[in-house]
Amino acid sequence: MAYVIAEPCVATCDTACVPVCPVDCIHGPLAADEISRIPEGERKTRLAxxxxxxxxxxxxxxxxxxxxxxxxxxFDEDELPAEWQRYREINARFFDDRAKERAPEET
Structure with a gap:
């Protein structure tokens, strides 16, 4: 069981959750400090x-x-609203894709 970040985060990317995670398991395509430097009024556009x-x-x-x-x-994955169930897979796929990008190429 795990927690899942769902649709309300899209184009918001508020990083308040990042520093409270004791195992550093919250990430995004941009680093948290990079996101925090984007002015609030520009986030919807720049983080679309x-x-x-x-x-x-x-x-x-x-x-x-x-x-x-x-x-x-x-949300706890067991409490994820029905309309956002796909975000369970979206969260997992992000990390699967990152692992593939970091893996050395097989020859």
Missing amino acids: GLQLYIDPESCICCGACENECPVGAI
Whole structure:
């Protein structure tokens, strides 16, 4: 079981959840410090289509991130609303893709 970041995070990418994670399992396509430097008024445009993700393999289900999220985007996977079920796979795929990018090419 893990927590999942869902649709309310898209184009918001609020990083309040990142520093409270005791296992550093919340990441995105941009580093948290890079996101925090984007002015609030420019985020919807500059972060369009982007979100943060929770690594389901690393998440220890402590729930610290859920309480910090100002947009209500983080859910225990068992409580993920039906309309956002696809975000379980979206979160996992982000980390699978990152692992593939970092893996040395096979010869």
